[in-house]
Amino acid sequence: MSKILLKNATIVPLDDEDTIYERASLAIQDDRILAIGTIPSDFDPDDIIDLSGKIITPGLYNAHTHAAMVFARGYAEDMPLDRWFNEGIWRLESALTRDMVHWGIRLAMIEMIRGGVIGFADHYFYMDEVAEAVVESGMRANLAWAVFGHEGGEVGITVPETVDFVKRWDGAANGRLRALFGPHSPYLCSDQFLARTAAVAVREGIGIHIHAAETEEQVKASLLEHDMTPIELLHDRGLFETHTIVAHAIHVSPVDIALMAQSKVHVAHCPSTHLRYAMGVTPVPDMLNAGVNVALGTDGAGSSVALNLWREIRLAVVMQRQARRDPEALGGLTPLIMAARNGAQALGFHRSGKLRPGYQADLIVIDATQPHYHPIHSVSASLVWNTEPADVQDVMVAGRWLMRDRKLLTLDEAAILSGFHEALAEMMARPLGQFKKYDVG
């Protein structure tokens, strides 16, 4: 039995009372938090770590990404979304190799762990490669194999195959892995296919991770074809009858928001991508007020360039303040709660995302001794507005250190960079074709 005592830290558990502990201790036993603040007198730790001047928070969750897409970092810049898809990313992805996913996912996990991200909701291809990489890294993940489904059948992977994929991985690695369905979107899957996916999902108790309502054009096209918004369509076809993550949900009506709230849908909001591609402003405060669980994602590095959740935390705030002319929007710890607590809920890790006795020991340590943290008048302001990935000193998932003092303990950086560049060279040497035409209808 492993027992660790973290002491003298500022602890921000992200509980309902916005408690902040100063110079406090946190006791970890095996994979769980045993106590915070008052430590049982009979707790006899194997390891005592002094964290004076450091801040402990729950680890962050990246609620929507295509992690292996780091190969496309900065590939198609400064263009509208349709050109980004058709002339950029989908041409590049037509040359995707399984080997690229093998190395790309590992490079992405290096970047995420080094920035304090302990889990991610991934929506991509060759997802068995991703699952194996997650087992190795010690992170948590929620994995969806992307499917483009039409009447003629599915592209890439069939529904029965995704059922097998889910059964292979959901709950694996001591519960660090969740797996679910990944129908791409209502604009790239037929609604009959979506209905069929939803029926299987409900029957088998499988969740769904899907893109929707990214552009005004998608909403218009959906209204024309179905007389329903994309969100109404997903609801109508049964996709909200299970644990569902909707990525983006930018162009949504009050009715859409109410439907998502009553169906307990999880929204993954991705500020970097939405801002860089001028896609519009998700009404996050309205969603939170309505009771929708809104988490934060980076999307893939093809659109966000960086897998930096601290940036998403801040952009989530400033885009609302700009759009609403409201200097109080998403104040205090709200954006951090979205990234940690709401992320854990969205990904299906229900005993993670906050620090609490009995919960998983999923936490990060931030080195607030550095010059840019002085002084700290407000712990929440310093956490939200001063923290960059490089300030994350340690990362722990289920009681196991994935990074200590900026050194990764589960992944071999040099080997991964080398493997990544070999796979990228091979991929870039392949002919590029048309992968899939982006068409809002």
Add this chain to the structure above:
Amino acid sequence: MSKILLKNATIVPLDDEDTIYERASLAIQDDRILAIGTIPSDFDPDDIIDLSGKIITPGLYNAHTHAAMVFARGYAEDMPLDRWFNEGIWRLESALTRDMVHWGIRLAMIEMIRGGVIGFADHYFYMDEVAEAVVESGMRANLAWAVFGHEGGEVGITVPETVDFVKRWDGAANGRLRALFGPHSPYLCSDQFLARTAAVAVREGIGIHIHAAETEEQVKASLLEHDMTPIELLHDRGLFETHTIVAHAIHVSPVDIALMAQSKVHVAHCPSTHLRYAMGVTPVPDMLNAGVNVALGTDGAGSSVALNLWREIRLAVVMQRQARRDPEALGGLTPLIMAARNGAQALGFHRSGKLRPGYQADLIVIDATQPHYHPIHSVSASLVWNTEPADVQDVMVAGRWLMRDRKLLTLDEAAILSGFHEALAEMMARPLGQFKKYDVG
């Protein structure tokens, strides 16, 4: 004579042709750049530094800040600008001590140098303290002593005293220091005072650094009182007849922009503060198109929390893309050019801000070997969207290293942190009063 050769670097000189040199060399002789790319065969360096995998760019300029205000970091969060002034910052500043400026400016310079900022336009109090600190640090700076001037006279410092201040420091430290007038703003100075300041400025050949057009209310009040916008008033009272930096300039008309362009006014755009306090969107693309020199600033840490110019670089882009629904706004290297080249021009360092033979050796080295830079499909995208302060490895001003391998060479971090906290404790023990009522009229 000192001779340094930097070799095998990616060099982004920010020239007019957007040249990017790959695996190239840069030769430095004393305080200047001798050559880039092709190095004279008789150049015999004392020091040869291999920068494989690293990127050299011009150093960044922070074109508007109140640097010593780091003491107010995170002090008054999540409130409208008028409450931020009256209930927060100005109450705190009423207790300001000279000692606080002495230590605060040094802490701010640590944060700026560590983030690749080589010069800053500072607008604050006790500016002789700031000047002495800049001499010590090796940075460049453009210093304005803030004055609140009315008919009854000036608050804090008189015009003749600021003339003395300017004469004492402008051009000092081998030209690393510029000094100019700092009338606070048209809303906190009478227009007669502004006219008097402008007349002295023009007569003595002194520049001006002033705030203007931060809120719609300020514009309305100016129109009511003077039948002129704040920008028109500054122009009319003669403040544009010298080298003038206008901070903010958010709420400006096409006529205002034309006036600033024809008067060669420099605008300091501060995205973090504008976004956090929901102040509105400066029409930066229109200003750039009209020929206005728009540079980037962090404003004081009291409003921006961080003195992180990489954040301002990215926020400048995304706020325009959101406001204009234009995914191509401020693309490529544009925001970096604003931070470096335009900043150097705004601050009056005319042989800095780009890398070019004969120019000052003012540069930074970015460690692009780190995982989050892999791969680099686009050097400009990686620079703009991946770089955080911690990625800046080395900083050089006028041929002198201020930081090598993340170690500061001119400032003693531990001593400064200690002095800063002593001064802060003393300041926080003083009674808070009303410093100055913020009143848009």
